[in-house]
Amino acid sequence: MVDIKTKTKADSVLYALPQRIAGYIDALPIFIKNSIREIRLRASSPLCVICETTLYISEDTSASSYLPSRPVIVSRGEIDETVKRITGSSLYAREQELKEGYLSMKGGNRAGISGCFSGGSFKQANAINIRIAGQVKGCAEPLKEQAENGLLIVGRAGSGKTTLLRDLIRLLSYEGNRVSVIDTRGELCGYDCEALDVGPNTDIINGVSKAEGCEMALRTLNPQYIAFDEVGNGRELALIRESFFSGVKILTTAHGAGVQDIKSREVTKALLDGCIGKIAIIEGAAGSQITFTTPKEVLCSD
Amino acid sequence: MIKIVGILLLMAVCSAYGFYRANMLFCRKKRLKALCLFIESAENKIRLGSEMQQIVLTDGAAAGIYLENLNFLIKKENLTPSDIALAEDFLGSLGMGDMVGELKRCQTYKSLIEKEYINAEQEAKQKAALYQKLGVFLGLLVGIVMI
Numbered sequence: 001m002v003d004i005k006t007k008t009k010a011d012s013v014l015y016a017l018p019q020r021i022a023g024y025i026d027a028l029p030i031f032i033k034n035s036i037r038e039i040r041l042r043a044s045s046p047l048c049v050i051c052e053t054t055l056y057i058s059e060d061t062s063a064s065s066y067l068p069s070r071p072v073i074v075s076r077g078e079i080d081e082t083v084k085r086i087t088g089s090s091l092y093a094r095e096q097e098l099k100e101g102y103l104s105m106k107g108g109n110r111a112g113i114s115g116c117f118s119g120g121s122f123k124q125a126n127a128i129n130i131r132i133a134g135q136v137k138g139c140a141e142p143l144k145e146q147a148e149n150g151l152l153i154v155g156r157a158g159s160g161k162t163t164l165l166r167d168l169i170r171l172l173s174y175e176g177n178r179v180s181v182i183d184t185r186g187e188l189c190g191y192d193c194e195a196l197d198v199g200p201n202t203d204i205i206n207g208v209s210k211a212e213g214c215e216m217a218l219r220t221l222n223p224q225y226i227a228f229d230e231v232g233n234g235r236e237l238a239l240i241r242e243s244f245f246s247g248v249k250i251l252t253t254a255h256g257a258g259v260q261d262i263k264s265r266e267v268t269k270a271l272l273d274g275c276i277g278k279i280a281i282i283e284g285a286a287g288s289q290i291t292f293t294t295p296k297e298v299l300c301s302d
Numbered sequence: 303m304i305k306i307v308g309i310l311l312l313m314a315v316c317s318a319y320g321f322y323r324a325n326m327l328f329c330r331k332k333r334l335k336a337l338c339l340f341i342e343s344a345e346n347k348i349r350l351g352s353e354m355q356q357i358v359l360t361d362g363a364a365a366g367i368y369l370e371n372l373n374f375l376i377k378k379e380n381l382t383p384s385d386i387a388l389a390e391d392f393l394g395s396l397g398m399g400d401m402v403g404e405l406k407r408c409q410t411y412k413s414l415i416e417k418e419y420i421n422a423e424q425e426a427k428q429k430a431a432l433y434q435k436l437g438v439f440l441g442l443l444v445g446i447v448m449i
Contacts (some may be wrong), residue, residue: 081372084372084398085372087353087397088353088354088355088356088397089353089354089355089372089374089396089397089398090348090351090352090353090354090355090397091397091398091399091400092348092351092397092399092400092401092403092404093348093351093352093353093354095400095401121400121403122400
């Protein structure tokens with residue numbers, strides 16, 4: 001009998017997991033494996049996955065929203081092994097990423113690391129959160145029209161900002177627009193640039209800071225749109241603004257829950273000053289409800 | 303006739319053993335040299351940010367280093383227990399530190415293995431010919447006694 005195995009979203013990160021943990025994840029029903037957004041490994045704690053809700057994995061390979069009587073406990077050795085697998089046994093090669101608390105994985109996936117840092121360098125991981133990159137083709141259709149003069153996508157962590165931005169890049173690119181993506185952490189397009197579809201007219205710049213990437217793109221790639229994920233701090237934004245000139249539109253994302261958050265954060269407030277034309281605020285879970293506003297409206301609101 | 307063939311055979315075995323022991327000394331020297339070259343190459347590639355698994359897969363074979371279940375291991379043939387302990391100590395946590403630490407580790411172990419290499423070279427120079435000659439003479443002695 002031929003064993004037909006359907007490929008699921010979770011399969012793209014199994015390579016990074018220790019054999020025992022990978023076995024438990026692989027044994028989950030397909031509908032759960034397809035909806036996994038995060039896999040959380042904490043030393044000496046139960047293994048859990050995040051779908052719509054948090055699911056704990058039991059030793060009998062079942063998943064439940066309450067803590068089972070025999071949960072799968074992740075050992076410290078397994079945490080170390082996962083780091084080893086993700087980095088290819090080369091912590092030094094990923095030092096910079098580790099200092100920022102994450103590790104890029106194949107296919108645009110990302111592992112958030114929490115642990116012990118000493119003297120500015122990484123020593124040991126205590127917990128790993130593997131975030132599986134999602135591609136929902138067509139989800140950014142309502143945003144396409146609004147992106148003409150640049151767009152800022154605002155939402156809570158896990159609301160689908162990156163997924164929306166990725167699809168927006170794809171849609172604009174398929175319409176013949178030249179899009180340059182500054183993918184510092186390999187989260188938008190993946191370091192391999194093949195696993196996720198971002199369109200035929202998209203140029204991807206990996207592994208440089210957003211400011212450097214913007215400068216490189218403007219100098220050599222003649223883009224119509226420049227896209228990057230999450231402007232981190234004011235210094236970064238100042239550098240981006242310096243290398244920026246009119247005619248190129250910015251597509252980016254920022255953390256926040258609403259208009260008040262945009263106004264209260266210095267970074268997002270600075271972005272409103274001529275960089276972008278529209279703001280999309282994600283209010284529902286996983287991008288279910290999007291409202292649009294303009295920088296002027298945000299700045300004038302109380 | 304059988305006695306002569308037996309004596310010749312014994313002489314050949316004794317000589318071969320002498321050559322085998324001498325060859326072991328040369329092989330140890332060769333292995334330690336390969337290990338030094340591997341560390342040197344790893345040092346350069348670490349500076350360039352290459353992944354350790356990749357370095358071992360491409361350069362490790364010549365030095366007898368291989369990857370098994372995420373662990374870096376070394377083939378033990380022709381090495382002394384102290385050489386093996388040194389190599390295993392080096393491979394044990396290879397790639398698990400920051401770049402400065404890794405480069406320092408590489409330099410330290412390279413100098414330690416180089417010392418062993420110099421010792422192995424001197425040992426081979428002094429003892430290899432001796433083992434060969436001893437083998438041949440032991441064979442001759444056995445032959446003479448049996449005659």
